[in-house]
Amino acid sequence: MARVAVLHNTLDFRGGADAVCLHVCEALQAAHDVTLVTFSRSSIADLDRLFDTEVYVAVHRPREAVVSRALDALPEQFGPQLPPRSVLLRRAFARRADDFDIAVSTANEFALPLPSVQYVHFPQFNRRHAAGETAGRLDPVWSRLSGLGDRTLPADARLLANSAWTADAVETIYGRRPTVCHPPVDPPPDPRPWAEREAGVVFVGRLAPDKRPLRAVRIVDGVRARGHDLHLHLVGSSSARYADYARRVASAAADRDYVHLHRDAPRSRIDRLLATHRYGLNCKPAEHFGMAVAEYVAAGMVAFAPDSGGQREILGGRADRLFDTTTDAVATIAAAVDTDARPTRPRDRYASDRFHAVIRRHVAAVLDE
Structure with a gap:
């Protein structure tokens, strides 16, 4: 049993990335001692109901959460401000990194001081280097403060991406191509003909x-x-x-x-x-x-x-x-x-049990290394 830190800046926006975080916790909690490190104020119980998960991991909210909450007060046009939240999370986690054997980021790329699995929904730093992407004016600042200003990811980070399109962007920015691991999506029960x-x-x-x-x-x-x-x-x-x-x-x-x-x-x-x-x-x-x-x-x-x-x-x-x-x-x-067009795509391609198995396999591989 390893000590695993799952890093996720905030779960308060309740989107697809947050569903991935809950599923990663669910995939690992039976075999490892898992702690979710986040600034989120949302309760795990509420998120379980939303994402159909059953998560029982420990949750650590660093003291920098008060700054993350201050970002919530910005007007809507400023967006969710995920890069500065991730910069804060990395710095907060550094104080506790020695307590863990491995980190799993479900909030994109990080410069971490220990072996990691990093699930990238889309690069959060150095976005100005991705073809066709619009990066905010502060992208160079947040990228430098994140420890990734030189566009070099940690050598002991195993990279996963939610799509080939995202994997292309990661490769363009960092020169390393992640393995594609589609997010978990289960068919609903009892679909009608x-x-x-x-x-x-x-x-x-x-x-x-x-x-x-x-x-x-x-x-x-x-x-x-x-x-x-x-x-x-x-x-x-x-x-x-x-x-x-x-x-x-x-x-x-x-x-x-x-x-x-x-x-x-x-x-x-x-x-x-x-x-x-x-x-x-x-x-x-x-x-x-x-x-x-x-x-x-x-x-x-x-x-x-x-x-x-x-x-x-x-x-x-x-x-x-x-x-x-x-x-x-x-x-x-x-x-x-x-x-009267009918559906033709396979329905079970993204089932959560497949996603859980892939996450467990990559975590095990990093621990073995």
């Missing part, structure tokens, strides 16, 4: 500007204008950080009797919607993986997403499932409804 499913669209994602739920509303508006009687379920976790935006989403839903908003829905409710509807819609361009898109595929739905990022891999690059603009999305979904 196609003929018994509702002709409706499900959108799963944070009620935040980057996920663009308001775009989903406009897309369904457009498909309905073409004569298709589709309804829309917006299923999103909410954060105090994006309270104003969430209110705009709620207002848009209230103005339409065919748009239904489900805030902070339990996993059972999400699974029920996925198992009983035909279409899934993602609206965020350049998703690093696209957990929601994978959920739609696992549920036996026809999924649609922007033609960029890791979600292209999930949908096999199919032109009849991918779109560039809102107008293109309307035409793509309307065509699928017209032709």
Whole structure:
């Protein structure tokens, strides 16, 4: 049994990266002494209900959490500020690093003083060196403070990436290519046959500007204008950080009797919607993986997403499932409804037991080394 530190800057935004963190803890907790090191204020019990996990690890919140909470007070347009949180987390963890045999980062790349497995959703430092990426003005500052300003990752770090697209970015920045390990996504129980499913669209994602739920509303508006009687379920976790935006989403839903908003829905409710509807819609361009898109595929739905990022891999690059603009999305979904398009992608490709086995295998390999 090894002493394992799982590093995750914050779980308070309740997105796909946070689901990966909970699943990593779940994968390792039976065989190792696991401590989750995080600034997050969210309770593990709440996250278990959201992500359908059963985590019982110790949780350590360093004193720097007060600074992380101060970042929560920044206006929405400043974004989640994950790089400075990770800089703080690395410095806080350095005080306790000797207490552990190995670290597992589920919050991207770190310069750590002990052997590690690092799961990269997308590089958080040195982003200005990635082709086509927009990096903030402070990217050089945070990269230097992170210990990665020279673009050299620790030699004893084993790298994993959520998609080939992310792996390309890591290789471009750091000259090392991670192993692709897709995030865990289980099929919902008891999916309905196609003929018994509702002709409706499900959108799963944070009620935040980057996920663009308001775009989903406009897309369904457009498909309905073409004569298709589709309804829309917006299923999103909410954060105090994006309270104003969430209110705009709620207002848009209230103005339409065919748009239904489900805030902070339990996993059972999400699974029920996925198992009983035909279409899934993602609206965020350049998703690093696209957990929601994978959920739609696992549920036996026809999924649609922007033609960029890791979600292209999930949908096999199919032109009849991918779109560039809102107008293109309307035409793509309307065509699928017209032709009664059916799902074709394998449903069990991203099952959580596969993910757990891969994580355990990589941790064991680093410990053996």
